[in-house]
Amino acid sequence: MEALLQAIYDGIIDGNKDQVTAKVQEALDNGLPPETILNQGMVAAMAEVGRLFEEGEYFVPEMLVAARAMQAGLALLKPKLVQADVKAAGKVVAGTVKGDLHDIGKNLVCMMLEGASFEIIDLGSDVSPERFVEAVQAYQADIVAMSALLTTTMPNMKVTIDALKAAGLRDKVKVMVGGAPVTPEFAREIGADGTAPDASQAVTLAKSLIGA
């Protein structure tokens, strides 16, 4: 059993989708609890991928292939997790703000959060404040994660926070913001709950925000 979990772990770190799919299936067939496969195989591997990214060992391509391998395994695992009533760490509504089409950073954050067993509602890019508000309401999200690459679209983070306030949702949801021009001062100024400099640290932030 240890060997199977190790193979899943290694498969994700190497971005080997086929290995991860085969080994997750094998682990399930062998009666390994889905929660164990998730936490000891996949979440642990994505945490290591995050560490490698933070240390400058992994870059965007390595992260993307690792996340793709993780998602392939997760697709097999998800129905079993639902059956076993395993809850996600939290629900995150994510998107790049209105006027901004840059989604690499947002995608990486979503993948890392998913790899840390958060449920992700990815609204894509160029997301209006109204769509963020609707999604928070519809999915009862714990966290709103907003991304912006442009200094000119950054202000839409505040507009979205104001829209959440106006809808009476601001106290019910945590707000995290990120992207190249976003600084901790800016995050504080617009009334966000936090920011992180990269996708890996976004996971730590998300966990701390909801006390996971």
Added chain:
Amino acid sequence: MAKLSPLDGRQLLLAVLRHEKTDQVPWVPFAGVHAGKLKGYSGREILTDGGKLFEALIMVNEVYQPDGQPVVFDLQVEAEILGCQLLWSETAPPSVASHPLAQDMTIPTHLPQPDDGRLPIILDVMRRMKQVVGEKTALFGLVTGPFTLASHLRGTDIFIDSVDHPDFLTDLLSYTTQVAFRIADYYLEAGMDVIAVVDPLVSQISPRHFKRFMSEPFSAIFDYLRTKDALSSFFVCGDATKNIEVMCQTSPDSIFIDENIDMVAAKQITDRYNITLGGNIPLTTRMLLGTQQDNMAYVIDLLDKLDHHNLVIAPGCDMPYDVPVENVIGVMRAVREPEQTRKILENYQSVESAIEVTLPNYTNLKRPLVEVFTIDSDTCAACSYMYSAAKRAAQELNGAIDVIEYKITQPENVARVKKLGITHLPCILINGELKFSSIIPSTRELLEEIDKVERG
């Protein structure tokens, strides 16, 4: 003005890019969409209207007195020609909204022609800039780097392609390199002195990945530019710390970096390769959101930390549209007059309690009082324009107003500036009220404001 030697700016920058010893550090403001702000045009207007672009660039040249200046900073020009749809913004360059190769992985064959897309406008403005300021200012033609252009065409799958379709990625990069050759040819023919290959995406890949896929295309471009006797630059935005070495190995004449990379560490590497390094004033924290003093202090710190040989001071990347003009002026001032700037900064820190100044009784003035606060109108072009505007107004009114200049080279004037809460220079106050900051008013605008104040 002698020390500013505006006529020597081009020679100075080109000498530094050729790695010659110089006694000054050159200054290159990356005013892309920000150029529009100086003339009241939107970013979109100057990127689509040659007349407005030219006016704005001339204004940049007058106000910021650059040694080198980019003519257009828009990494979507080639992408638009090759079929990407653009999402336009009024205050930022456009973004790519569609990727023609997202589904269809057929490598294109079309190479841009001079009448494609916005090239006719750009080439015309390049020629006009060359004619008007080209003798005193080195002009940069910015070419989209092969990796960033490939990503525009393919979308974010470009990253996974390195694993799933490495041959496709190599072929696509080979094509985008041909596009870069072609665009560089046009820009050189239009009179550009330096071709900058701008590839922010390089910050997102590992040195191993760079060597496998990027070393060849970038080396080919810089070799090609050398055969054309053109100077070259490799611009990267984002944290490309680990790639500086492999970037150097592609042999550009210079590398420009942003605040994500430590200039001292980067310069240790570029110096080993005898490559000029430019950068890296932080775009958001300092230039957009900081004060004039923050920007001056950053430049002084850079100049103190770095060997001045093979060095250019520049913003980290394309300046945001709304960067206060005063901040850029502060940077220019600090590059050109570091010793005086150091004194100004010291005064700012120490002057608080040391000097007591008495402000005029603004509510009880006999005639309108126009106070011009400058860094120093003798050495700062924007300051001299601001002061001249006030003097012209006084002439128009036959001396019926009082005009006074306060230069912050004097500690007591720093105290005055602080007492009045002025944060950006140059500026004009009329009867104690801030009326014009950085943007120089026309005589008519100034007379109208004076008239309004007089009427109460």
